[in-house]
Amino acid sequence: MKYFAVIIAVLVIIAGCKEKQKQLPVIKVSQFLVFNDSVNIRIMKGEELTETLYCAYGSVGTPVYLEPGLYTFSYRDKNGQLLSKRYGVANDGSYNLVLSGFSDGRYQETTSNRLLHIVEGAEALTANNFRPQLLIENNFFTVADKKSKLRFRNLIPGVYPVDITLVNAVSKDTLRYNHLKYPHLTASKSLESGNWHIEVKLRGTKKILKTHSLEIGTKELITGYLFPDIKGGFLHITLEFDKVGK
Amino acid sequence: MSKSNGQLSPAGVWALAAGGMVGGGIYTVLGVAIAVAGQWTWFSFLFTGIIALCSAYSYVFLSNKFSKSGGAFAFLEKVENESLAGGLSWLLILGYILTISVYAYAFGHYISFSFHGSTLIIRILAAAILLLLIGLNLLGVGKLTRVEIVIVSLNLLVLLILGIYGVSNWDQPQLIAGMEPRPFWSGIFGGAAIFMAFEGFQLLSYEYDKIKEPGKYFMPVLLLAVTFVILVYILVALGATFLGGAANMINFKQIALSVAAMKAIGTPGIIVMTIAAGLATAAAINSTLFSTSNLSRKIADKNELPKWFDHTNSHDVPDRAVIMWGTLAAVFAVIGSLSSLVEAASLVFLITFGIVNWLAYKEEGSKKWIPIIGIAFGAITAIALLFRLLIARPWSLAFLLALMFIIIFVRPYILKRIS
Incomplete structure (x- = not known):
């Protein structure tokens, strides 16, 4: 028992002394919104526009490095309809953001999708009646x-x-x-x-x-x-x- | 430290109560809670911790009042509500089987993760630990109080270090890394999903007659243990997420604490956490299987379970109950999913604690407000859990309700036919 405690204490001290190089969070945005050749995805931190990414259909985007924090990722179609989602990113994180569904003008989330998000949070995932969704993937x-x-x-x-x-x-x-x-x-x-x-x-x-x-x-x-x-x-x-x- | 003249000292009671809760709880439920509650996961543990604290008060109050071991079943017998006692005892056994299966599930995942084992290996490990502990229980090595106290101490030490180290690396964005921020009230849904993490303390009510001066020590020691565990859970919920990141805790929810330890100090972190989780879950399986089998024997003795369960082997162990419940738990551990098992067990213990709080409310004279708070918070949590199951897993809910229907309405008929 005592030896075990000493071992743990030593490990913690070692870990504490080691200066860790934190990596900035990185995100790749991919566009799979059917019937759309390309879209622009805006990335905002608070009210400030951080990035605007041009995403061609069917391709994985290039990596974008962001400061840790909470971001709004949004897409506005040619009729002015808006799809947006807020995700947090943190140091050492690597994520893919995937735009999916049909771009047929129905952007409102379905009731079943909304209810599932209330009770299941981050693990909620439905087809959302094939309406556009911005889904996040963790690459750890x-x-x-x-x-x-x-x-x-x-x-x-x-x-x-x-x-x-x-x-x-x-x-x-x-x-x-x-x-x-x-x-x-x-x-x-x-x-x-x-x-x-x-x-x-x-x-x-x-x-x-x-x-x-x-x-x-x-x-x-x-x-x-x-x-x-x-x-x-x-x-x-x-x-x-x-x-x-x- | 723990036992004097065969009696449990206050320190021993404290360690067994804290260990009974932490033993398998936090290792399995953290990722589930983070998925639902995100940055409010600490609130999930606080909210449900208040239910546990009030219920602990009610358990001790009733144990002291009736001076009797046996927990909720014994309390209901004492107030001569035998039909409810019988129904609750079946429900409790179901809850314990689910709890054992969650611990076995966690054991398989934590051990397997350390050597990149496959899904098949995880299942084999989960079944193997149960077979091993069924065997040990049948040999009469069931309750290893001293060993359990050592394991609990190691376990708490590891969790405290992880929590303190994590909180010292305060990194707020990690609480919502790779997920949407969650509203404050989602903490209640998070708590509803993981309430079983607090059930362990009530196993002490089965050991009441072994506690040294229970009238004097049981109440303060148990309340202190529950309060301590609430604080440890909050500390670990924050610390592990600062180290591991929310999305990683969710994606690797079966082994969330190993991931946090690995992110903190690499391979040594995995080794320490694997040992801690392996020992903690094994000890929790052992004590729950032991208590459940002995409870079954008592219930069978009172004709609320078929007499078949009353049978003991040459070591005076209720062998049929050990084999039956252990095997059933192994089946659940092998075929079940983490969320379903944890939620089903949580619902059973919310109902049980609700009944115990209600009894305490009826029997208590001056401090009725304590069980009332337990009942109110418990009712909110149970409604949230039922809503969650209805939306996310309606078939699991239907199965559970069908089981409860059988327990309440069909059980008397079954018992009558058998007798």
Whole structure:
């Protein structure tokens, strides 16, 4: 007991003495709002405009470093309708902000979405009747040596859930993410580095929506976004990947 | 320090009460509370802590008045409300099974996180710790008071260091890092979701006849222990979030304190927190399983459970109850989700504490305001929890209500048929 207390005390003293270099929070904004080629996202701290980001459809934005604090992220469409959300960011934080849904002019939050936010807070997530949403993702992860983590987000509004299967090109190991509904994000799963073949199917059918080959490195968090190719039609989906290193 | 002539000293009572609450509570519920209450998580613990404090008063008041071990079941028997006593005893057993499953779930996650174990490993660990403790209980090694007190002391020390170190690194934006700021009233919803973090103190009411001079010491010591735990929870809620960041606490809610410790001092932090969480949850499982099995035996003795549970093995252990409840908890731990288990257990203990406060209100002469506050705050919290379940998990709520219906209305019929 006494020894344990001494060990803890020493650890705390060591940790206290170590001057930690805090990293500024970083955020990437991605635009998956269907039927919109590009949008401008405004980032405000209080009344002060911090950044205006131009975001093209289907691409992950470049990293923006912010001072810690509370920010309002907003998007105004060509008719002047406003979608805005307030999120806090803090030192050492890394986040992705994802704009999703249909841009059909209905910006008001649905009642079920509002009720779920009241009772579940940060864990509340609904399709919001496919209306536009600004969703935040946290990029913190831990992973074993020689492995990476992979997760997927379904950004195809109005379509059945999808099943995703990955097969390692060499070991033939298989990894599955089943029943991924819009606009949910799967849990991050560990996988070995190497080449992986990805197959996306519509839930309950044999129809393959997408195949893709992905090279996985080590100590990375990879987020795969599934979204419709608006020029090719809803079931022509595209995969865009975001990688965050350790 | 803890026992003299086989009796629990005030220091021992304090340690067991504080340990019974902190044992598995804060390790499992912090991330759930932060998701709901954000920067007001500390208020969640304060609000529900007041219910626990008033209920602790009521438990001790009734224990002293009736000079009897046995908790809520014994109190109801004494006031000759045997049908409610029977119903409540079944409800309590359900609450304890859920609580054990939450601790086993947390044990699996904390141990597995230290070596990047898979989901399968987590489930195996959760089931394995229960099998091990079922085995130890069957061998008659159930209540290890001295060992428990040592584990509680280590556990409290680790949590205090984490909390104090975190608060000394005051970093307000971390309280809402990666999430929307939450309104003040969300603290009540947060508290509703995690109320089970305070249930542990009432296990002491089963040990009443072993407490040294209970009339003199039980009340101040138990109230002191509950107050201390409220302060520790508030300290850890703030400190761990300053270190780990709100979004990380939510995304890794099953192992939130390991993440905070890792962010603070790296790998040594994970090691210390894994040991602390592993020991604390194992001790909490052991004492809850022991108390639940002995409670079942008493209830069966009074014909409120089938006589089948009255059976003991050669070590005088209620073996069938140990195996039955331990196995059921293992099943819940393996198939359940953290939020569902914690919320279901919270609802059961809100009802139980409400009944105990109501009894104390009826029996108390001069300090009726204490159980009244407990009942009022408890009712607000229970309504918030029912609303949360209705919106977020209606099927879980329906299942729980169906169980309660069976306990209240079908139980007498079952018992009549069996007898």
